[in-house]
Amino acid sequence: MTNQNVVVSDPKSAIGMAIAVSVSNSSFFSPAVPKPPTVPGGYITISLKKLETGGAGGAGRVGAWVDSMRASSPTRIKSTPSLSDTEALSAWMLHHPSALRTFEQITNASKGKQIVMFLDYDGTLSPIVEDPDQAFMSKEMRAAVKDVARYFPTAIVSGRCRDKVYRFVKLSELYYAGSHGMDIKGPAKGRKYKKGNQSLLCQPASEFLPMIDEVYKALLEKTKSTPGAKVENNKFCLSVHFRCVDEQRWTALAEQVRLVLNQYPKLRLTQGRKVLEIRPTIKWDKGNALEFLLESLGYANSNDVFPIYIGDDRTDEDAFKVLRNRGQGFGIIVSKFPRETSASYSLQEPTEVMNFLRLLVEWKRRSLQDNILTRH
Numbered sequence: 001m002t003n004q005n006v007v008v009s010d011p012k013s014a015i016g017m018a019i020a021v022s023v024s025n026s027s028f029f030s031p032a033v034p035k036p037p038t039v040p041g042g043y044i045t046i047s048l049k050k051l052e053t054g055g056a057g058g059a060g061r062v063g064a065w066v067d068s069m070r071a072s073s074p075t076r077i078k079s080t081p082s083l084s085d086t087e088a089l090s091a092w093m094l095h096h097p098s099a100l101r102t103f104e105q106i107t108n109a110s111k112g113k114q115i116v117m118f119l120d121y122d123g124t125l126s127p128i129v130e131d132p133d134q135a136f137m138s139k140e141m142r143a144a145v146k147d148v149a150r151y152f153p154t155a156i157v158s159g160r161c162r163d164k165v166y167r168f169v170k171l172s173e174l175y176y177a178g179s180h181g182m183d184i185k186g187p188a189k190g191r192k193y194k195k196g197n198q199s200l201l202c203q204p205a206s207e208f209l210p211m212i213d214e215v216y217k218a219l220l221e222k223t224k225s226t227p228g229a230k231v232e233n234n235k236f237c238l239s240v241h242f243r244c245v246d247e248q249r250w251t252a253l254a255e256q257v258r259l260v261l262n263q264y265p266k267l268r269l270t271q272g273r274k275v276l277e278i279r280p281t282i283k284w285d286k287g288n289a290l291e292f293l294l295e296s297l298g299y300a301n302s303n304d305v306f307p308i309y310i311g312d313d314r315t316d317e318d319a320f321k322v323l324r325n326r327g328q329g330f331g332i333i334v335s336k337f338p339r340e341t342s343a344s345y346s347l348q349e350p351t352e353v354m355n356f357l358r359l360l361v362e363w364k365r366r367s368l369q370d371n372i373l374t375r376h
């Protein structure tokens with residue numbers, strides 16, 4: 001196996017991006033090295049932009065982080081939702097209908113096109129749990145994802161470190177984009193989508209590794225006195241977990257994070273589900289990862305592709321937006337609550353995701369059989 005490094009400069013961030021292309025005989029990536037695509041506009045939504053670090057911080061900013069984190073992860077589901085909750089959910093679902101109920105509409109729209117499946121991990125393939133190290137996916141879900149990958153190119157796109165998410169998923173036939181898309185690797189086991197002899201490794205934030213390690217150690221030290229706080233090293237980004245911290249202490253913990261980050265203007269901060277995430281200020285997110293993978297598969301300017309992205313987190317919105325802007329395929333948000341989203345459809349929880357994946361496989365098998373029958 002040989003490695004080539006291609007450096008592509010990003011004029012907006014003035015940061016060089018190194019793409020290492022490993023040549024092997026086991027991948028189904030296209031031999032052409034696609035340039036990381038440029039997405040117009042910023043890499044985060046307007047509301048998140050206000051929350052960026054990269055400069056002076058303050059009490060208002062910390063409050064905004066905490067509010068935003070609360071909003072993106074409702075604390076608990078009421079056993080008996082009020083009438084207004086139910087009405088709000090029904091109204092929201094008019095605009096984001098269940099992908100299970102509208103399954104036929106979805107498959108009709110994909111006819112004649114190659115479906116490419118993108119799956120977030122936490123909260124999408126595995127239920128949200130208190131300990132991030134125990135977020136296992138079920139055997140049934142693994143089997144459903146494996147089946148999907150037999151018929152459609154399939155990628156896992158996660159905020160987790162790529163190796164860690166691979167240890168949870170354990171399927172070598174998939175593409176993996178870890179660290180919110182900043183660490184992309186093609187499948188170790190190539191099959192029918194194989195287009196050449198090259199596999200590809202894209203790590204646009206590699207120069208940040210020493211800085212991320214340094215900040216990881218600083219955050220471990222700073223947060224060790226907060227009961228329940230956990231700092232997770234996701235290689236090109238870090239997560240500070242609030243889930244097991246008493247809500248009374250959230251503002252103080254966010255302030256500790258801010259104090260550390262004030263020393264590192266080249267890092268920025270986003271929120272997920274009871275988590276603050278620290279990452280490089282390069283213009284690269286899950287949306288860029290999706291475009292990069294489509295381009296690698298040879299679908300950069302194609303009308304024959306139908307990407308489906310399923311995710312539950314704010315960071316998945318970057319990918320939903322890319323699909324909306326391309327006018328191709330669609331996003332499915334996993335949520336039990338009305339949420340502002342660029343996704344077109346919804347599913348309520350990971351078991352519904354599994355049912356959707358199973359339906360897709362059944363539909364594909366049936367259409368392949370029908371094709372055989374009509375030919376004979």
Ligand SMILES: O=P(O)(O)OC[C@H]1O[C@H](O[C@H]2O[C@H](CO)[C@@H](O)[C@H](O)[C@H]2O)[C@H](O)[C@@H](O)[C@@H]1O
Pocket residue numbers: 120121122123127128129130131132135157158159160232234239241242243272273274275277313315
């Ligand atoms: O992009 P994802 O695959 O959804 O990863 C986003 C973050 O997911 C994990 O945290 C979340 O799930 C944990 C386990 O269920 C939960 O304890 C935590 O509160 C959630 O925020 C992961 O631990 C993070 O590193 C990821 O960035």
